[in-house]
Amino acid sequence: MFITFEGLEGSGKTSQIPILDSYLREAEYSVFCTREPGGTPIGDQIREVLLTRENTAMHQHTEILLFQASRSQLVEEVIRPRLKKGEIVLCDRYADSTIAYQGYGLEVDLAQVRTIVDFATGGLKPDLTLFLEVDVEAGLQRRNQHGDVNRLDVKNLDYYRRVRAGYYEMMKAEPERWEIIDANKPSNEVQTALREIVLARLKENGRVG
Numbered sequence: 001m002f003i004t005f006e007g008l009e010g011s012g013k014t015s016q017i018p019i020l021d022s023y024l025r026e027a028e029y030s031v032f033c034t035r036e037p038g039g040t041p042i043g044d045q046i047r048e049v050l051l052t053r054e055n056t057a058m059h060q061h062t063e064i065l066l067f068q069a070s071r072s073q074l075v076e077e078v079i080r081p082r083l084k085k086g087e088i089v090l091c092d093r094y095a096d097s098t099i100a101y102q103g104y105g106l107e108v109d110l111a112q113v114r115t116i117v118d119f120a121t122g123g124l125k126p127d128l129t130l131f132l133e134v135d136v137e138a139g140l141q142r143r144n145q146h147g148d149v150n151r152l153d154v155k156n157l158d159y160y161r162r163v164r165a166g167y168y169e170m171m172k173a174e175p176e177r178w179e180i181i182d183a184n185k186p187s188n189e190v191q192t193a194l195r196e197i198v199l200a201r202l203k204e205n206g207r208v209g
C-alpha cells in the first residue's frame with residue numbers, strides 16, 4: 001500500500017510521519033518512510049540543487065524537471081521494490097505536489113506538467129493520499145518559527161493560495177483517493193486522525209499487521 005502525505009508548509013507532514021511510522025511498526029506492520037525531493041543518493045543530490053537559496057537563476061521548467069528526476073529515481077529504486085515486497089510505503093510529498101506547486105502555484109500549463117509527472121512516476125499512483133489541511137498564514141507562521149528557509153520557501157501569499165486551491169481541485173477530481181485531515185488542530189489530535197484513517201484503510205485491504 002502506497003500512502004502519500006500532501007499539504008502546505010507547516011501542515012505537519014514531516015513531524016507526523018515518523019510518529020505514524022512508529023505506531024504502525026508497533027502494530028507489526030512492515031513500513032518504509034521516504035520523502036521528496038530526495039529519498040535516494042541521487043535524489044538527495046538533486047534535492048540540494050533544488051533547495052539551495054543561491055540558485056535564484058533556476059528556470060521554472062528546470063525546477064519541474066529536477067523534481068521529476070528525483071521522483072523517477074525514488075519510484076524505481078525505492079518505492080516500487082518496497083511495494084513489491086508487500087511493505088507499506090509512506091511518502092512525504094509526491095506527484096500531487098508538482099501539480100499543486102508548479103502547475104497551479106507557478107501557473108505552468110497543467111496538461112504539460114501532468115504528462116511530465118506521469119513520465120517520471122511511470123504511472124505509479126498512491127493508494128491513499130492524506131491531505132493535512134492548514135490555513136495558509138498559520139502554516140507559514142509555524143514554518144517560519146522553525147527557522148531555516150530554503151529557495152522553494154521564498155514565495156508570496158497569493159502563490160500559496162493558488163497551491164491550496166489547486167489541491168482542492170485535485171481532491172474534487174479524485175475524491176476516493178484523498179482524505180482530508182484538519183491539521184489546524186494540535187499535533188496529537190492530527191496524529192489520532194491519521195491513525196484512524198490509515199488503520200481503517202489497511203483493514204479494508206485485509207491487512208492486519
Ligand SMILES: Nc1ncnc2c1ncn2[C@@H]1O[C@H](COP(=O)(O)OP(=O)(O)O)[C@@H](O)[C@H]1O
Pocket residue numbers: 007008009010011012013014015016142143145146183184185186187188190
Ligand atoms: N498541529 C500542529 N500544531 C502546532 N504546530 C505544529 C503542528 N504540526 C506541526 N507543527 C510545527 O510546525 C512546524 C512545521 O511542521 P512540519 O511537520 O515540518 O510541517 P510540513 O512538513 O508539513 O511543512 C514544526 O515546527 C512543527 O513542530
Ligand SMILES: [Mg+2]
Pocket residue numbers: 013014015092
Ligand atoms: Mg516537511
